[in-house]
Amino acid sequence: xxxxxxxxxxxxxxxxxxxxxxxxxxxxxxxxxxxxxxxxxxxxxxxxxxxxxxxxxxxxxxxxxxxxxxxxxxxxxxxxxxxxxxxxxxxxxxxxxxxxxxxxxxxxxxxxxxxxxxxxxxxxxxxxxxxxxxxxxxxxxxxxxxxxxxxxxxxxxxxx
Amino acid sequence: xxxxxxxxxxxxxxxxxxxxxxxxxxxxxxxxxxxxxxxxxxxxxxxxxxxxxxxxxxxxxxxxxxxxxxxxxxxxxxxxxxxxxxxxxxxxxxxxxxxxxxxxxxxxxxxxxxxxxxxxxxxxxxxxxxxxxxxxxxxxxxxxxxxxxxxxxxxxxxxxxxxxxxxxxxxxxxxxxxxxxxxxxxxxxxxxxxxxxxxxxxxxxxxxxxxxxxxxxxxxxxxxxxxxxxxxxxxxxxxxxxxxxxxxxxxxxxxxxxxxxxxxxxxxxxxxxxxxxxxxxxxxxxxxxxxxxxxxxxxxxxxxxxxxxxxxxxxxxxxxxxxxxxxxxxxxxxxxxxxxxxxxxxxxxxxxxxxxxxxxxxxxxxxxxxxxxxxxxxxxxxxxxxxxxxxxxxxxxxxxxxxxxxxxxxxxxxxxxxxxxxxxxxxxxxx
Numbered sequence: 001x002x003x004x005x006x007x008x009x010x011x012x013x014x015x016x017x018x019x020x021x022x023x024x025x026x027x028x029x030x031x032x033x034x035x036x037x038x039x040x041x042x043x044x045x046x047x048x049x050x051x052x053x054x055x056x057x058x059x060x061x062x063x064x065x066x067x068x069x070x071x072x073x074x075x076x077x078x079x080x081x082x083x084x085x086x087x088x089x090x091x092x093x094x095x096x097x098x099x100x101x102x103x104x105x106x107x108x109x110x111x112x113x114x115x116x117x118x119x120x121x122x123x124x125x126x127x128x129x130x131x132x133x134x135x136x137x138x139x140x141x142x143x144x145x146x147x148x149x150x151x152x153x154x155x156x157x158x159x160x
Numbered sequence: 161x162x163x164x165x166x167x168x169x170x171x172x173x174x175x176x177x178x179x180x181x182x183x184x185x186x187x188x189x190x191x192x193x194x195x196x197x198x199x200x201x202x203x204x205x206x207x208x209x210x211x212x213x214x215x216x217x218x219x220x221x222x223x224x225x226x227x228x229x230x231x232x233x234x235x236x237x238x239x240x241x242x243x244x245x246x247x248x249x250x251x252x253x254x255x256x257x258x259x260x261x262x263x264x265x266x267x268x269x270x271x272x273x274x275x276x277x278x279x280x281x282x283x284x285x286x287x288x289x290x291x292x293x294x295x296x297x298x299x300x301x302x303x304x305x306x307x308x309x310x311x312x313x314x315x316x317x318x319x320x321x322x323x324x325x326x327x328x329x330x331x332x333x334x335x336x337x338x339x340x341x342x343x344x345x346x347x348x349x350x351x352x353x354x355x356x357x358x359x360x361x362x363x364x365x366x367x368x369x370x371x372x373x374x375x376x377x378x379x380x381x382x383x384x385x386x387x388x389x390x391x392x393x394x395x396x397x398x399x400x401x402x403x404x405x406x407x408x409x410x411x412x413x414x415x416x417x418x419x420x421x422x423x424x425x426x427x428x429x430x431x432x433x434x435x436x437x438x439x440x441x442x443x444x445x446x447x448x449x450x451x452x453x454x455x456x457x458x459x460x461x462x463x464x465x466x467x468x469x470x471x472x473x474x475x476x477x478x479x480x481x482x483x484x485x486x487x488x489x490x491x492x493x494x495x496x497x498x499x500x501x502x503x504x505x506x507x508x509x510x511x512x513x514x515x516x517x518x519x520x521x522x523x524x525x526x527x528x529x530x531x532x533x534x535x536x537x538x539x540x541x542x543x544x545x546x547x548x549x550x551x552x553x554x555x556x557x558x559x560x561x562x563x564x565x566x567x568x569x570x571x572x573x574x575x576x577x578x579x580x581x582x583x584x585x586x587x588x589x590x591x
Binding site for chain 2: 039040041042044063064065067068069070071072073074075076077078079080101102103106108111116118119121122137138139141142159160
């Protein structure tokens with residue numbers, strides 16, 4: 001019976017370890033991107049520790065690499081603005097009439113290709129030699145990449 | 161020992177026949193049922209219907225009266241001692257147009273012999289299978305048309321705006337291009353889930369910005385200090401509905417009577433969304449930083465590995481089903497009287513009264529009028545009529561159409577799929 005209990009307990013512990021994972025990354029250089037998770041993940045919390053005497057600002061991006069930029073291809077979007085439209089016509093008594101209709105014009109607009117920075121998923125600030133702990137509920141589609149303003153250590157609890 | 165033999169002494173010998181000596185049946189065939197999740201139509205029941213009249217031309221145009229806009233927020237009438245100013249409202253008309261569209265379905269050609277010889281019948285099942293595919297095609301067409309035609313979309317967790325985005329329109333897929341979709345998916349920010357918080361924003365934006373009208377209920381307050389009770393229809397996937405049991409806002413505010421432990425989420429979100437579940441929601445898989453490549457995977461696939469015990473099974477396509485591959489999903493918020501589907505009726509009578517009968521009612525039928533291959537003495541293949549009737553096919557044609565009278569009343573919602581139904585929890589020192 002004791003062996004059975006031990007087996008059940010070890011199975012449960014094993015499942016827990018599989019379900020919840022932790023990643024730790026040392027961000028040794030400020031302003032440099034570090035890829036912490038290279039797969040889609042559900043982020044539940046982060047602990048960020050500044051390893052210098054300066055406050056550190058941390059930004060998290062949805063990326064599977066150290067790239068935080070992306071190229072948005074050119075496309076045709078939609079824009080609208082208030083305008084008016086004049087119609088000049090001649091009535092049955094040969095009187096020229098101008099109707100001015102007031103409204104909003106909505107039509108296509110060309111958006112050029114541009115290189116942009118990925119949106120920031122979440123941010124955290126740790127005081128000098130201090131720690132910031134945040135509970136999060138984030139789903140990433142590609143992975144997780146971190147950039148800190150000054151060196152620090154980042155611990156992430158996640159599932160995937 | 162010779163067999164048969166006579167007058168033998170069997171002491172100290174062993175006589176046995178080869179076990180394959182006699183006839184056996186190699187397989188004991190029994191009929192079984194392949195289990196699968198059932199299909200159901202969602203949009204066909206949500207949309208209105210309009211009958212098409214024959215001999216009235218190729219385009220159906222509906223004409224609607226539009227009220228003049230409310231263009232003032234203040235009003236200052238003149239004293240009676242001066243001549244009053246005047247308001248001149250002008251009502252307008254607008255139109256919507258559509259034309260019927262059609263699509264063919266066909267089974268492979270069936271030879272008579274397998275039907276005579278094989279264990280199971282095939283023709284009847286082929287007809288049922290085509291009928292299912294026609295029903296799925298019809299549902300997919302409605303969704304495709306509404307997506308292409310939609311004047312607005314809603315982006316969950318919008319990182320560049322308020323969520324509601326004016327969208328390019330078309331009826332052939334040329335409006336909402338892949339590059340445009342890339343820009344929208346990149347705006348899906350943060351958690352990206354279709355949560356109660358997002359639904360509250362969708363409700364307001366759909367009412368205030370789009371001018372969406374209700375799916376059901378009165379738009380007019382029925383008494384003082386009473387909220388509006390009109391409702392909108394939210395069509396979403398099963399996994400999103402399930403995820404509401406773990407929605408942070410639900411967890412913080414749920415009444416104790418809402419038993420999410422053993423009964424899951426029940427009710428209408430915010431009291432304003434009638435929810436319907438969609439079987440095959442549209443999903444997108446993105447790869448590359450910034451969604452530089454977007455792929456749509458087929459919802460179902462076939463197991464082709466003959467070494468597996470489920471060889472030949474039709475099952476959910478892993479690339480479509482896995483939220484880490486197809487990460488984005490489309491849900492719908494729908495108001496009332498948005499689109500009408502076109503009911504065309506049968507083809508002209510002269511074409512339906514004699515064989516081969518022309519038919520486009522979306523139901524499969526068996527035909528024998530076809531050409532079959534025939535190998536000539538010189539080895540060349542020619543085709544001749546199926547005059548001996550040894551082949552048949554199941555064919556079907558469906559005629560479709562949609563009329564976007566009030567297309568603004570369908571709001572596609574772009575969001576991420578939940579990786580987990582319940583929110584991820586912090587486990588100290590896990591891992």
